[in-house]
Amino acid sequence: MLKSAKEVLAESLKKMLEKKTLKSITVKDLVKDCGISRQAFYYHFNDIFELVEWIFVEEASKALADNRNIDNWQQGYCHVLKNMRDNKALVVNVYRSISREYLETFMYKVLHDVIYPVVEEQSAGMNVDVKHKEFIAHFYSLAVVAMGLDWVRGGMKEEPEDIAEQVAILVKGDFKKALRIYAK
Structure with missing residues (x-):
């Protein structure tokens, strides 16, 4: 089953939180980690x-x-x-x-x-x-x-x-x- 962009971003954030605090994660880090564009992130969410x-x-x-x-x-x-x-x-x-x-x-x-x-x-x-x-x-x-x-x-x-x-x-x-x- 194909995952939505939201699900991919969510998985990426959860994975990153195993090593970093929420305060230290940026949208740039997140989109780089999961391979989704910043534009796609901002299409779905205003911020982390x-x-x-x-x-x-x-x-x-x-x-x-x-x-x-x-x-x-x-x-x-x-x-x-x-x-x-x-x-x-x-x-x-x-x-x-x-x-x-x-x-x-x-x-x-x-x-x-x-x-x-x-x-x-x-x-x-x-x-x-x-x-x-x-x-x-x-x-x-x-x-x-x-x-x-x-x-x-x-x-x-x-x-x-x-x-x-x-x-x-x-x-x-x-x-x-x-x-x-x-x-x-």
Whole structure:
């Protein structure tokens, strides 16, 4: 299967991050490494950070494909963590180079997109304001992101399955409990 220019650039960046920091990689280095023109790079991305974001979005989309309900959201979270570990050089470089805030924002968006549908599903048959459902999803998204960032900061030593299971134990039944309290 032929790879797209975006995929080739992504592979090249990941490979370069094994030896260099994100701050020290230029578009010139990247295109030279993968044999794609600067013009082709700028056709797809405005800068290297946009390429990083594209990589994160692509990887997260694959990891979360069908994991957006109460029975399998934990698997989605585990897949995200595994993917982060598989791309450790990229994740650690982003965490250290761009700032924790960039990684936190990305993780929040990805995880909120998994958690909100779970909250919505759990609210079936209840009369709960959207603002309360949003608050529940926001709260748990922040908590799950914090656990993921702590894992990155600690060197990604724990198994993703263990972290996902521990988080699932803590939130099991909590969505419904909170929704019942907010129900009119």
